[in-house]
Structure formats: structure tokens, C-alpha cells
Amino acid sequence: MKDCLFCRIVKREIPSEIVYEDEEILAFKDISPQAPVHLLWISKRHIEGLDEIAAQDQLLIGKILLKISEYAQKDEELASGYRVCTNIGLDGGQTVRHLHFHLLGGKVLEPKMA
Ligand code: AMP
Ligand code: ZN
Helix, strand or coil: CCCCHHHHHHCCCCCCCEEEECCCEEEEECCCCCCCEEEEEEECCCCCCHHHCCHHHHHHHHHHHHHHHHHHHHCHHHCCCEEEECCCCCCCCCCCCCCEEEEEECCCCCCCCC
16 A cells, blocks of 8 residues: 555565565564564554454464564574564554554563553
């Protein structure tokens, strides 16, 4: 999508620190990290959010979670745990309407989720 921030990152129109890439998925460092490790995992294809996924997306969503798990297993900073979350819509605090999973870790995370 033309004016979508994360689509522009996929197209390299906006710089980012990429940590993982394949034909369908991109992962890059969050510009405003909330933890020592704070990565954003996205589908390269524009999907607005978890509220917009369809049956045809289930393999892709599963693959993103698998790649996050594989990445985390290799990162020593994440050996004692981490958090994966996605915000949805206004009440969910989603500021970028392109589906993304936050991977947070490298410290003891706040137990509060809301
Ligand atoms: P959310 O609030 O769940 O929609 O998350 C959007 C995330 O994108 C926030 O954590 C922002 O810090 C992050 N972000 C915004 N702009 C950029 C950018 N240019 N590069 C990397 N991360 C970004
Ligand atoms: Zn997009």
C-alpha cells in the first residue's frame, strides 16, 4: 500500500535495521525500543491487522510465529524468556495499520499487560 509506513520499509524507501528477511516476512528493529530487544515482525504483503486476516493468511501468520521462535532460540538475550504481542485497532493501541508482531525481551518485562 502506497502510503503505509511498513510497506515503505519493505520497499526500502525508509531505512530500517533488518534482522531477518525472506520472500514473505521482514523483521526489523523498532525505532523506539521498549526493551533491549524490540523487533517488529511483519508480512511483506500489506495486511491491516489481526482483525483483517482471512483463512488464506493462516499459513503466513503461523510462519511468522515460527520464524520468531527460531530467531529467539538463537538469541542469547532471549534465553530466559520474551514476549510476542500484536496491537489491534484504536483501543488496542495500534499506531501502524500494517500487521506486525512485537518481539520484546532482554530484561524482565512488566507483568502488567493492560
Ligand atoms: P503499534 O503501536 O503496535 O502499531 O507499533 C508500531 C511500532 O512501530 C511502534 O513501536 C513504533 O516505535 C514503531 N515504528 C514507528 N516508525 C518506525 C520506523 N520508521 N522504523 C521502525 N519502527 C517504527
Ligand atoms: Zn503496509
